[in-house]
Amino acid sequence: MSLDIHAGEVHALLGENGAGKSTLMKILCGIYRQDEGEIIIDGKRCDFHGYQDALDAGIGIIFQEFSLIPYLDAVDNIFLGREKRNRLGLRDRRGMVAEAQRLFERLKVSIPLDCPIVELSVADQQFIEIAKALSLDARILVLDEPTATLTPSEADHLFTIMRELRKQEVGMVFISHHMDEIFTICDRVTVMRDGEKVDDCDTASTTPDDLIEKMVGRRVENLFPKRRCDADYDDVVLDIETLRLDPDGPEYSLKLHRGEILGFAGLVGSGRTELAMGLIGATRPVHAKVSMEGKSIKLRHPATALKQGIGLLPESRKTQGLILPFSCRDNISLNNLTQFQGALPLINRNQESRTAADLMDSVRVKAPSPETPVGNLSGGNQQKVVIARWLGHQCKVLIFDEPTRGIDVGAKSEIYALMKELTAQGVSIIMISSELPEILGLCDRVEVFYQGEIAAELEGENINSQSIMHHATGGLSA
Numbered sequence: 001m002s003l004d005i006h007a008g009e010v011h012a013l014l015g016e017n018g019a020g021k022s023t024l025m026k027i028l029c030g031i032y033r034q035d036e037g038e039i040i041i042d043g044k045r046c047d048f049h050g051y052q053d054a055l056d057a058g059i060g061i062i063f064q065e066f067s068l069i070p071y072l073d074a075v076d077n078i079f080l081g082r083e084k085r086n087r088l089g090l091r092d093r094r095g096m097v098a099e100a101q102r103l104f105e106r107l108k109v110s111i112p113l114d115c116p117i118v119e120l121s122v123a124d125q126q127f128i129e130i131a132k133a134l135s136l137d138a139r140i141l142v143l144d145e146p147t148a149t150l151t152p153s154e155a156d157h158l159f160t161i162m163r164e165l166r167k168q169e170v171g172m173v174f175i176s177h178h179m180d181e182i183f184t185i186c187d188r189v190t191v192m193r194d195g196e197k198v199d200d201c202d203t204a205s206t207t208p209d210d211l212i213e214k215m216v217g218r219r220v221e222n223l224f225p226k227r228r229c230d231a232d233y234d235d236v237v238l239d240i241e242t243l244r245l246d247p248d249g250p251e252y253s254l255k256l257h258r259g260e261i262l263g264f265a266g267l268v269g270s271g272r273t274e275l276a277m278g279l280i281g282a283t284r285p286v287h288a289k290v291s292m293e294g295k296s297i298k299l300r301h302p303a304t305a306l307k308q309g310i311g312l313l314p315e316s317r318k319t320q321g322l323i324l325p326f327s328c329r330d331n332i333s334l335n336n337l338t339q340f341q342g343a344l345p346l347i348n349r350n351q352e353s354r355t356a357a358d359l360m361d362s363v364r365v366k367a368p369s370p371e372t373p374v375g376n377l378s379g380g381n382q383q384k385v386v387i388a389r390w391l392g393h394q395c396k397v398l399i400f401d402e403p404t405r406g407i408d409v410g411a412k413s414e415i416y417a418l419m420k421e422l423t424a425q426g427v428s429i430i431m432i433s434s435e436l437p438e439i440l441g442l443c444d445r446v447e448v449f450y451q452g453e454i455a456a457e458l459e460g461e462n463i464n465s466q467s468i469m470h471h472a473t474g475g476l477s478a
Contacts, residue, residue, distance in 0.1 A: 001020070001024060001037075001192070001195065001196060001197050002197060003024070003190055003197070003200075005140060005171040005172075005173060006171055006188075007139070007169040007170070007171050008166050008167070008168075008169040008170065008171065009166065009171055009172070009187040009188060010162060010166060010172045010174050010185050010186045010187055011171070011172065011173050011174065011186065011187065011188050011189070011190065012173075012174050012175075012176065012182045012186035012188065012189035012190070012203070013025070013173055013174070013175045013189075013190055013192065014175075014176075014182065014189055014190065014191045014192070014211055014215060015191060015192035015193055015215055016193065016215055016216060016380075016409075016410050016411065018366035018377075018378045018380070018381055019192040019193055019194065019195065019215075020192055020194075020195040020196075021144075021175050021192055022144055022175070022378065023195075024192070025061060025142045025144060025173065025175070027039075028054070028059060028140075028142065028173075029048075029051060029054045029059055029061045029142065030048030030049065030050050030051045030052070030053045030054035030059075031050075031051055031054075033048075033049075041057055041058070041059075041139075041140070055136060055138075058137075058138055058139035058140060059138060059139070059140045059141075059142070060133040060134075060136040060138030060140070060141050060142070061133065061141075061142040061143075061144065062129050062130055062132075062133045062141070062142065062143045062144060062146050063129070063144055066125055066126075066129060068117045068125055068128060068129065069117065070116065070117045070118035071116050071117070071118060072116065072117060073112075073114050073115055073116055073117065074100060074111055074112070074113050074115070074117070074120075074128050074131075075093070075096050075097055075100045075113050075114075077117060077128060077132060078096070078100055078103070078128065078131055078132045078135055079096050079099075079100075079135070083096065084096050084099070097113055099135065100113055100131065101113070103131040103134055103135055104127070104131060106134065106161065107130060107131060107134075107157060107158075107161060108157050108160075109124075109127045109154075109157070111124050111127060111128065121268075121269070122316075123150055123151065123154055123268060126146065126148075126150060126154075127154075129146075130146065130158065130161070134161075138170065139169075139170060139171065140170070140171045140172075140173070141165065141170055141171070141172045141173070142172075142173045142175075143162075143172060143173065143174050143175065144175045145175055145176060145177070145379070146158060146174075146176075147176065147178070147181060148405055151267060151268050151434075155181070159181075159184065159185050162174075162185055163185075177407065177409065177412075179208040179211070179212075179409070182203060182208075182211070183203055183208070186203050187202065187203060188200060188201065188202055188203065189201060189202075189203055189206070189211065191211060191214040191215055193214070193215060193216075193217060198214045198215075199214050212409050212410070215409065215410060216409070216410035231257045231258065231259045231260035231261075231423070231444050232257060232258045232259055233257050233260075235257060235258040236255050236256070236257055236258075236294075237256050237257060237258050237292065237293060237396055237397060237428045238255070238256040238279075238290070238291075238292055238310075238397050238428065239255050239256075239290065239291045239292075239294075240252060240253055240254050240255070240279075240288075240289075240290050241253055241289040241290070241291075242287060242288065242289045243275075243278060243279075243285050243287070243288045243289075243290060243299075244285060244286050244287040244288070245274060245275070245278045245283055245285050245286065246286065247286050249452060250271075250452055250453040250454075251287075252275055252454060254447060254454070254457075256397065256428050256430065257428065258426055258428055259423045259424065259426055259427070259428060260423065260428050260429070260444050260445065261419065261420075261423055261429045261430075261431055261442050261443050261444050262428075262429070262430050262431070262443065262444065262445050262446070262447065263430075263431050263432075263433065263438075263439045263442070263443030263445070263446040263447065263463075264276070264430060264431065264432040264433075264446075264447055264449060265433070265436070265439050265446050265447070265448050265449070265468050265472060266448055266449030266450060266455075266472045267434075267449075267450075267472055267473070268434060270449035270450055270451065270452065270472065271449045271451070271452035271453065272401075272432045272449050273315055273401055273432060274452070275449075276312060276399050276401055276430065276432060278299065279299065279305070279310065279399065279430075280299070280302045280305040280306075280310055280311075280312045280399065281298075281299040281300050281301045281302055281304055281305045282302050282312075284299070284300060284301075285299055292308050292309065292310075292396070292397075293396070306335065306393070306395075308396075309394070309395050309396035309397060310395065310396070310397045310398075310399070311390045311393055311395040311397070311398050311399070312398075312399045312401065313386050313387060313390060313398065313399065313400045313401060313403055314386075314401055315401040315402050315405075315432070317379075317382050317383050317386050318382070321382075321383075321386040322374050322375075322382055322385065322386060323374075324373070324374055324375030325373055325375060326373065326374060327370060327371045327372060327373055327374065328356060328360060328365065328367055328369075328370045328371070328372055328373075328374050328377075328385050328388075329352060329353055329356040329370040329371060331374050331385055331386075331389060332355075332356045332359055332360070332370075332385060332388050332389045332392060333352050333355070333389075333392065334389065335389070335393075336389075336392050336393055337352075339355075339392070340352040340355070353370050355392065356370040356388070357370050359388035359389075359391050359392055360384075360385070360388055362388065362391060362418075363384040363387050363388050363391070363414070363415070363418065364384065364411065364414060365377070365381050365384045365385055365388065366378070366381050367381060379407075380407040380411055383403070383404075383405070383407055384407075384411065384415075387403070387415065387418070395427065396426075396427065396428065397427070397428050397429075397430070398422065398427060398428075398429050398430070399429075399430045399431075399432070400419070400429060400430070400431045400432065401432045402432060402433060402434065403415060403419075403431065403433070404416075404433075404435070404438065416438075416441070416442060419431070419442065420442075431443065436465050436468060436469075439468065440463060440464065440465060440468075443463060444459070445457065445458065445459045445463075446458040446459070446463050446468065448468055448471040448472050449472070450471060450472055450473070450474050451474070455471040455472070455474070456471040458471075
């Protein structure tokens with residue numbers, strides 16, 4: 001692998017999950033040591049023994065997974081380990097607060113400075129990570145999936161900042177799975193596959209299709225499977241007559257048919273995930289009249305929902321979907337251990353391992369073996385492990401909350417095809433997604449959320465980006 005970064009450019013690093021992008025950047029930032037080779041900055045060979053050495057050399061990184069301490073506030077996180085001091089050698093809290101305010105003004109965001117990180121939204125946490133990197137005055141800035149948790153307007157703010165940094169001769173490495181972002185902000189692109197460089201070129205001289213082919217080693221003709229409706233509209237699987245999560249909140253009602261993909265569209269914070277949590281009993285409704293296949297059910301607890309045949313692929317795989325120190329095998333069989341019991345109340349580990357291996361193969365998890373700790377995998381492969389778990393269940397309803405966040409294009413097409421296969425087998429799917437192309441390309445019907453309520457139900461020709469955004473913004477968007 002070789003990579004050169006120029007001052008004042010945004011250089012895209014592109015590749016499938018597990019291609020080695022994040023590993024390469026951790027080598028650049030001193031977190032990992034390379035086996036061989038050199039890192040040269042301004043003609044000088046650098047030998048990094050740790051992250052601090054890279055910081056001293058002017059390299060900053062915005063990690064794909066947040067590196068914030070949840071019970072400290074924004075100011076303490078930004079200046080952690082390099083606190084400002086006054087003339088007496090004491091912490092200069094006032095100076096750090098003033099500098100943090102300047103950083104957030106530069107980013108055009110308003111974030112409470114004395115609020116613990118754990119109480120802030122995911123988007124706010126992302127901007128604190130960005131402010132932390134900007135505070136380093138880095139000459140080389142690595143941004144690893146920085147827009148994964150941002151709304152389109154927040155991502156535009158970030159791109160504006162990047163353009164300003166480009167004028168200041170900062171060299172940036174930008175890792176993203178979104179092709180539109182690559183062609184919006186990047187000057188050059190390097191493509192990796194299986195730990196090696198495949199090609200590098202100017203973005204102006206290539207196309208998204210060419211880059212995808214280099215990434216996956218084959219041409220992905222159609223990202224979305226051929227549009228066909230597997231729904232049986234005479235067969236209602238899940239019928240929500242009334243569901244209220246808060247005494248003063250909105251009352252939801254909707255129907256889900258067998259073999260249907262029902263989309264939940266809307267802006268971040270519009271209430272989509274909250275309704276999903278109510279449907280599996282993670283948030284206990286104050287009032288609910290819900291039936292599954294004509295039989296009344298209670299939404300008391302996720303375990304109760306699972307017994308009724310409802311499963312959830314959560315939005316946050318690390319905090320809600322996986323136990324990171326556990327192996328892939330353990331995570332896949334976690335809530336289905338009775339499947340591997342014999343006559344005695346003991347687990348048949350051989351059968352469990354074979355089943356886990358088969359499920360991992362079905363979704364192309366890149367891991368040395370089922371015994372690999374899931375925390376060692378890339379973000380996209382961790383997501384595939386969560387999906388593999390639900391394939392081991394005979395669920396009637398699956399809720400996919402942002403199923404392809406942080407997943408590369410090749411893997412996305414496989415997951416989309418898998419979702420269509422499930423619907424062909426009679427499984428009904430609710431898909432929550434912030435990506436309009438997913439909603440448009442996969443969903444048979446769409447519920448559009450606005451400020452906690454279902455603002456519209458769309459089907460057929462009415463499922464288009466203009467109509468969705470119109471309702472998702474309360475009629476403010478053309």
